[in-house]
Amino acid sequence: MSVPILLYHQIGQLPRRKMSGRSLIVDPKSFYTQMKWLKKLGYQGISMREGMPYIRGEKTGKVVIITFDDGFVNVLENAAPAMAEFGFTSTNYFVANQTGGSNEWDQKSGAPFVPCMTKEQIREWADLGHEVGAHTLDHAHLSQCSEEEARRQIIDSKAILEDITGMPVPSFAYPYGDNNASHRKIVEEAGFENATTTVRRRATAQDDPFGIPRIYVRRNDILPLFLFKTLLQRRK
Numbered sequence: 001m002s003v004p005i006l007l008y009h010q011i012g013q014l015p016r017r018k019m020s021g022r023s024l025i026v027d028p029k030s031f032y033t034q035m036k037w038l039k040k041l042g043y044q045g046i047s048m049r050e051g052m053p054y055i056r057g058e059k060t061g062k063v064v065i066i067t068f069d070d071g072f073v074n075v076l077e078n079a080a081p082a083m084a085e086f087g088f089t090s091t092n093y094f095v096a097n098q099t100g101g102s103n104e105w106d107q108k109s110g111a112p113f114v115p116c117m118t119k120e121q122i123r124e125w126a127d128l129g130h131e132v133g134a135h136t137l138d139h140a141h142l143s144q145c146s147e148e149e150a151r152r153q154i155i156d157s158k159a160i161l162e163d164i165t166g167m168p169v170p171s172f173a174y175p176y177g178d179n180n181a182s183h184r185k186i187v188e189e190a191g192f193e194n195a196t197t198t199v200r201r202r203a204t205a206q207d208d209p210f211g212i213p214r215i216y217v218r219r220n221d222i223l224p225l226f227l228f229k230t231l232l233q234r235r236k
């Protein structure tokens with residue numbers, strides 16, 4: 001069995017001015033419609049921690065794993081209510097040094113300011129039944145870090161988020177999907193149980209649990225394309 005893992009970033013309105021990364025901002029109405037159709041077709045939206053047994057083939061069922069990168073406030077505001085309506089859960093990967101901060105890493109390339117969840121909002125996210133995953137300390141390009149720095153980015157992000165939530169943080173996502181064999185080993189040694197990348201296809205039991213592929217959902221994906229990408233497209 002293969003399991004689709006959806007990758008979202010922001011759920012919100014487009015800023016007025018032109019900017020890079022617009023395609024990663026999904027409109028709240030589109031997100032709602034996507035969730036509604038998954039439910040209608042009998043799928044359950046779940047988090048990475050709940051989804052791993054399906055990926056490993058220990059459980060079977062109609063599931064779609066929902067993930068968000070970067071921990072933006074607009075996901076709590078615009079996506080959480082829709083998921084609550086359909087009884088879905090998801091995983092958000094937080095940049096541990098940006099709690100109550102913003103997308104500083106994107107602003108360097110000209111993107112507008114977008115706030116990241118505060119500690120209280122991260123706890124609210126967890127209380128709603130969603131998973132808190134880790135996405136390094138600073139949204140680091142791991143391949144550009146020394147091994148020592150990569151270790152710090154991975155290990156400390158887990159510790160900070162566990163401290164905020166009082167819960168284990170088993171799931172990690174590589175910023176920019178940037179990873180190699182040594183990063184995967186560090187992630188495993190740090191005590192994570194899974195890590196997702198930006199390789200685009202459905203996940204299967206043959207995938208390295210520290211290099212799991214996902215499916216990008218883009219602003220301009222019309223509903224039939226969304227459903228095709230998520231539910232029908234075969235793994236390459």
Ligand SMILES: [Zn+2]
Nearest residue numbers: 069070175176
């Ligand atoms: Zn990211």
